[in-house]
Amino acid sequence: MQRGDSLSSPFVPFSPNPSIQQGTPTSTPPLKHTLSSSTSSNLRYSSSRKSIYDRHLNRSQRSELSKASFAFLFGEMVQYAQKRVNGIADLEKKLNLHGYSIGQRLLELLLWREGRSAKRETRILGILQFITTTVYRSIFNKPADGLEKSRDNEDEYMLIDNDPMVNSYISVPKEMSQLNCAAFVAGIIEAVLDGCLFPGRVTAHSVPTEQLPAKTVFLIKFDESVIERESVLG
Amino acid sequence: MSATKARVGEDAWKTRIDKVNAELVTLTYGSIVAQLCRDFEGDYLEVNKQLEKMGYNIGLRLIEDFLAKTNMGKCANFRETAETIAKVGFKVFLNITPTVTNWTTDNKQFSLIFEENPLADFVELPDDGRAQNELWYSNMLCGVLRGALEMVQMQVDAHFASDILRGNEVTEMRVTLVRIIDDELPPGED
Numbered sequence: 161m162q163r164g165d166s167l168s169s170p171f172v173p174f175s176p177n178p179s180i181q182q183g184t185p186t187s188t189p190p191l192k193h194t195l196s197s198s199t200s201s202n203l204r205y206s207s208s209r210k211s212i213y214d215r216h217l218n219r220s221q222r223s224e225l226s227k228a229s230f231a232f233l234f235g236e237m238v239q240y241a242q243k244r245v246n247g248i249a250d251l252e253k254k255l256n257l258h259g260y261s262i263g264q265r266l267l268e269l270l271l272w273r274e275g276r277s278a279k280r281e282t283r284i285l286g287i288l289q290f291i292t293t294t295v296y297r298s299i300f301n302k303p304a305d306g307l308e309k310s311r312d313n314e315d316e317y318m319l320i321d322n323d324p325m326v327n328s329y330i331s332v333p334k335e336m337s338q339l340n341c342a343a344f345v346a347g348i349i350e351a352v353l354d355g356c357l358f359p360g361r362v363t364a365h366s367v368p369t370e371q372l373p374a375k376t377v378f379l380i381k382f383d384e385s386v387i388e389r390e391s392v393l394g
Numbered sequence: 395m396s397a398t399k400a401r402v403g404e405d406a407w408k409t410r411i412d413k414v415n416a417e418l419v420t421l422t423y424g425s426i427v428a429q430l431c432r433d434f435e436g437d438y439l440e441v442n443k444q445l446e447k448m449g450y451n452i453g454l455r456l457i458e459d460f461l462a463k464t465n466m467g468k469c470a471n472f473r474e475t476a477e478t479i480a481k482v483g484f485k486v487f488l489n490i491t492p493t494v495t496n497w498t499t500d501n502k503q504f505s506l507i508f509e510e511n512p513l514a515d516f517v518e519l520p521d522d523g524r525a526q527n528e529l530w531y532s533n534m535l536c537g538v539l540r541g542a543l544e545m546v547q548m549q550v551d552a553h554f555a556s557d558i559l560r561g562n563e564v565t566e567m568r569v570t571l572v573r574i575i576d577d578e579l580p581p582g583e584d
Contacts, residue, residue: 165411203521204520204561206562206563207563211515215516217516219418220420220512223416223417223512224414224416225413225414225415225416225419225487225488225491226407226411226412226413226487226488227411228412228541229406229414229488230418230419230422231458232455233419233422233423233452234422235452236451236452237425237426239451240426240429240430256563257429261419261421262422262425265421266417269417294400298417299415299417299418300415301415316481380564382472
């Protein structure tokens with residue numbers, strides 16, 4: 161399945177597999193059509209248990225684990241990534257990728273859970289509010305702290321989080337002070353935007369203030385196509 | 395004895411633990427395993443080792459967090475250790491209580507049977523013929539146990555004996571006490 165012809169179109173082609181977006185490495189491999197004769201799965205399933213496809217997706221909706229578990233996992237993730245990169249930008253990119261694969265799955269889950277009343281967001285403000293409230297609330301139990309539009313650039317918006325949970329257990333050494341591990345959350349946001357056909361780049365920047373030393377701004381820069389589409393829609 | 399431990403675990407879970415959405419943890423763990431599989435290009439045995447190593451690093455720090463949250467005293471013997479791990483340890487961090495069974499006669503080996511595993515919720519192993527035979531998805535838990543117990547003077551070996559993701563009936567981890575680590579003075583000191 162080639163998608164080379166869509167490079168000239170201003171609109172991102174609709175892909176039945178939302179994880180395939182141009183230019184972004186995907187964590188879900190595209191469906192492969194192998195030459196082997198068997199198309200059936202060779203996976204063994206436990207006979208006494210239902211397979212994961214029988215389990216209800218809402219089963220784990222309200223379940224909770226300790227914050228420490230997440231903190232330890234995230235810390236290990238950062239440490240592992242640190243060993244395989246040179247430089248802060250690369251490390252942030254790796255964290256972004258991790259967040260990206262999480263965001264893809266989170267988006268599907270959240271939209272499915274909204275059910276019949278789910279509204280497909282076509283406007284920038286709409287999707288940003290979806291992220292600020294629904295997405296943020298589902299992972300962090302609180303909406304994001306602010307949403308702003310940049311005055312200088314048409315295509316830039318800022319999502320503000322006064323105290324990103326992922327950073328609360330990370331201490332950054334002085335020589336890496338530009339690193340912001342909220343690049344992970346930036347990846348989640350980017351995946352949600354890409355999945356809803358608002359391609360762009362999301363980066364995390366720390367903007368500490370006196371009262372809020374951990375304040376982070378997620379800079380969302382949309383692609384040309386999105387801004388054009390937005391102006392067409394009026 | 396185990397009833398009080400269960401109560402300690404429940405208590406700590408309800409009062410002293412900050413909670414986070416379980417799906418976030420599940421997705422994060424999945425992302426880590428997927429990244430490892432990509433980095434090692436399908437060498438699942440290496441992935442197992444790496445997961446265990448990462449778990450070991452976590453375990454070294456987790457034990458302090460555990461002791462701080464639960465104020466548990468020293469366990470008298472390995473059996474008590476096993477009960478504590480199952481009823482308090484796993485409860486406090488993963489909100490599950492695996493069952494402790496299959497003790498050997500010398501009381502040095504036991505099995506943990508996991509009824510549910512939040513790390514492996516909604517996970518299916520890759521269908522490439524090898525993953526189901528080689529990858530232990532939750533291998534990080536083995537490393538966590540090894541690291542945590544090493545910090546309390548117990549050298550253990552933990553490995554998975556079966557896993558629902560592999561098509562087995564239950565997820566079972568086998569834990570063996572190798573030796574008690576006595577503090578040894580460095581040579582030259584009395």
